[in-house]
Amino acid sequence: MIKVPIEIGDIVRVGRFKNKRVKVKSIEYDEYGLPIINGRPLLTMRIEKLADTKKKEAEAEKEAYEKAKSTKR
Numbered sequence: 001m002i003k004v005p006i007e008i009g010d011i012v013r014v015g016r017f018k019n020k021r022v023k024v025k026s027i028e029y030d031e032y033g034l035p036i037i038n039g040r041p042l043l044t045m046r047i048e049k050l051a052d053t054k055k056k057e058a059e060a061e062k063e064a065y066e067k068a069k070s071t072k073r
Contacts, residue, residue: 002033004027
């Protein structure tokens, strides 16, 4: 069984381009132990609250790269 940091009421993004916001109403597990959110497999959506932290980490890495690049000259 996979543990996922999602609770009922959280927002996930679904759809072809993962741009439609949907509120989590149910969390179940299939026969293989994979999470099913609102009747759909978790692997076909994005978890919005985790996407924000990844974006901040990427921005911090970019700033560190720019700082290191400017100090080399």
